[in-house]
Amino acid sequence: xIPVAAALDALxxxxxxxDAEDVPLARASGRVLRVPxxxxxxxxxxxxxxxxxxxxxxxxxPGAPLRVIGESAAGTAFVGRVGPGExxxxxxxxxxxxxxxxxxxxxxxxxxxxxxxxxADAFGSxxxxxxxxxxxxxxxxxxxxxxxxxxxxxxxxxxGAGTVAVTRRPRVAIIATGDELxxxxxxxxxxQIYASNTFGLAAHLSALGAExxxxxxxxDSVAALSTVLSLVDDxxxxxxxxGASVGDHDLVARVAGDLGLDxxxxxxxxxxxxxxxxGRLGDAVMIGLxxxxxxxxxxxxxxxxxxxRAMLGLGAEPARRLVAPLAAPLAANGPREHYMRAxxxxxxxxxxxxxxxxxxxxxxxxxxxxVRPPHDPARAAGAEVPYLPL
Ligand SMILES: Nc1nc2c(c(=O)[nH]1)N[C@H]1C(S)=C(S)[C@@H](COP(=O)(O)OP(=O)(O)OC[C@H]3O[C@@H](n4cnc5c(N)ncnc54)[C@H](O)[C@@H]3O)O[C@H]1N2
Ligand code: MOO
Numbered sequence: 165x166i167p168v169a170a171a172l173d174a175l176x177x178x179x180x181x182x183d184a185e186d187v188p189l190a191r192a193s194g195r196v197l198r199v200p201x202x203x204x205x206x207x208x209x210x211x212x213x214x215x216x217x218x219x220x221x222x223x224x225x226p227g228a229p230l231r232v233i234g235e236s237a238a239g240t241a242f243v244g245r246v247g248p249g250e251x252x253x254x255x256x257x258x259x260x261x262x263x264x265x266x267x268x269x270x271x272x273x274x275x276x277x278x279x280x281x282x283x284a285d286a287f288g289s290x291x292x293x294x295x296x297x298x299x300x301x302x303x304x305x306x307x308x309x310x311x312x313x314x315x316x317x318x319x320x321x322x323x324g325a326g327t328v329a330v331t332r333r334p335r336v337a338i339i340a341t342g343d344e345l346x347x348x349x350x351x352x353x354x355x356q357i358y359a360s361n362t363f364g365l366a367a368h369l370s371a372l373g374a375e376x377x378x379x380x381x382x383x384d385s386v387a388a389l390s391t392v393l394s395l396v397d398d399x400x401x402x403x404x405x406x407g408a409s410v411g412d413h414d415l416v417a418r419v420a421g422d423l424g425l426d427x428x429x430x431x432x433x434x435x436x437x438x439x440x441x442x443g444r445l446g447d448a449v450m451i452g453l454x455x456x457x458x459x460x461x462x463x464x465x466x467x468x469x470x471x472x473r474a475m476l477g478l479g480a481e482p483a484r485r486l487v488a489p490l491a492a493p494l495a496a497n498g499p500r501e502h503y504m505r506a507x508x509x510x511x512x513x514x515x516x517x518x519x520x521x522x523x524x525x526x527x528x529x530x531x532x533x534x535v536r537p538p539h540d541p542a543r544a545a546g547a548e549v550p551y552l553p554l
C-alpha cells in the first residue's frame with residue numbers, strides 16, 4: 165500500500181494537459197481557457213454617460229437656463245460641441261459630446277420646449293461620466309489557464325472575443341464490472357443490484373468539464389472484461405469500477421495486465437478506496453476503482469477529479485481542502501487515511517455514525533469528507549480538522 169499523496173503523484177506523472185480547440189464564446193462556459201485573450205479597444209471606447217439626462221459644460225449652474233441643441237443616444241452620438249449656455253439631451257451609455265464635463269440627471273431639471281433649467285441640487289452627485297477605458301483598456305488580457313465562469317464569458321464578450329481556445333474535453337470511458345449489476349430502469353434478478361457508482365462518476369465528470377462515456381457492464385469473465393476494455397477507443401482516461409480486490413471474481417488487474425497495462429501502483433493506504441489501481445493502458449491513463457459505491461465515488465474526488473483537472477491544463481493539485489472545527493469528538497484513526505462522510509453544521513463538522521463504504525444514502529447526506537491522516541489520534545469537539553467540501 166502506498167500513501168494517498170504518492171498515489172496522486174504517480175497519477176500526475178502519467179497525465180499531461182490535452183490539446184486545445186477553438187469554441188464559439190457562447191459554448192465556452194465551464195471550459196478551460198488555454199490561450200491569452202487581449203482586448204483590442206478600450207471599454208467604454210469613449211467617455212460615456214452613466215445616466216439619462218443632459219450633458220453640460222463647466223459653466224452650467226443651478227437656475228441658469230440652457231438651450232438643448234441636440235441628442236446623444238447609445239449607438240448614435242451627437243455630432244458637434246456643447247458650449248456654455250447649451251445642453252445635449254443624453255442617455256445612459258451614449259458618448260458624451262465634446263465640451264461637456266458632466267451629465268445632470270433628467271430628474272434634476274425642468275424642461276420647457278428646448279430649454280432646461282437645472283435645479284439647485286443638480287450638481288451634487290459627481291460628473292456621471294464614465295471615462296474611456298474605465299472598465300478596461302486596449303491590451304487588457306485574460307490569462308490562461310482559467311476555468312471560464314459565466315462572468316468571465318461576459319468579460320471576454322466585452323473584449324470582443326468571438327471564439328476562444330480551450331482545452332478539449334477529456335474523454336473518459338467508464339466500465340462497471342460484475343455479474344450482479346443491472347442498469348437502473350432494467351429489471352434486476354433476485355441476486356442483482358443496480359449499477360450506481362458509475363452514474364455518480366459520470367455526473368461528477370460532466371460537472372468537471374470532461375466527456376464521460378458509460379460502456380456496457382462487463383460481466384465477471386475474462387472474455388467479457390477484455391471485450392469491454394477493447395471498446396475504450398480513443399479515451400484519455402479509462403475508469404473501471406469493481407473487480408479490484410482479492411476475490412475469485414476480481415479480474416480487472418489480470419485482464420488489464422494481459423492487455424498491456426503498465427501498472428503504476430495497486431493498493432493505497434486510504435479508507436475507503438484501498439484496492440485502487442492505476443497505470444497506463446495504451447494512450448490512456450487507467451484507474452481501477454474499487455466497487456463499493458462510496459469507495460468509487462470518494463476516489464472520484466480524491467484521484468479522478470485532480471487527474472481530470474490536470475488534463476484540462478489546470479495544474480496538478482490535490483483536491484481542495486478546507487479546515488473547520490469538529491462538532492463532535494472522533495476516535496483515533498487506524499493506519500489508512502480516512503475520508504469520513506460528514507455534514508457541515510453551525511457547530512462544525514459532524515461525522516456520520518455509519519461509515520460503511522456501501523452506504524450511498526450516507527454519502528448523499530454528506531457535504532464534507534473529513535480527512536484523517538494515518539494514525540491520527542482521537543480528536544475532541546472543537547479541534548480543527550481538514551476536510552474536502554463536496
Ligand atoms: N478478503 C478481502 N475482501 C475485501 C477486501 C480485502 O482487502 N480483502 N477489500 C474490501 C474493500 S476495502 C473493498 S473497497 C472491496 C473492493 O472490492 P472490488 O473492487 O473487488 O469490488 P467488487 O467486489 O466488484 O464489488 C464490491 C461491492 O460493490 C458493489 N459494486 C460493484 N460495482 C458496482 C457498481 N457499478 N454500482 C454499484 N455497486 C457496485 C458490488 O456489488 C459489491 O457489493 O473489497 C472488499 N473485500
Ligand atoms: O477501501 Mo474499501 O474502499 O474501504 O471499502
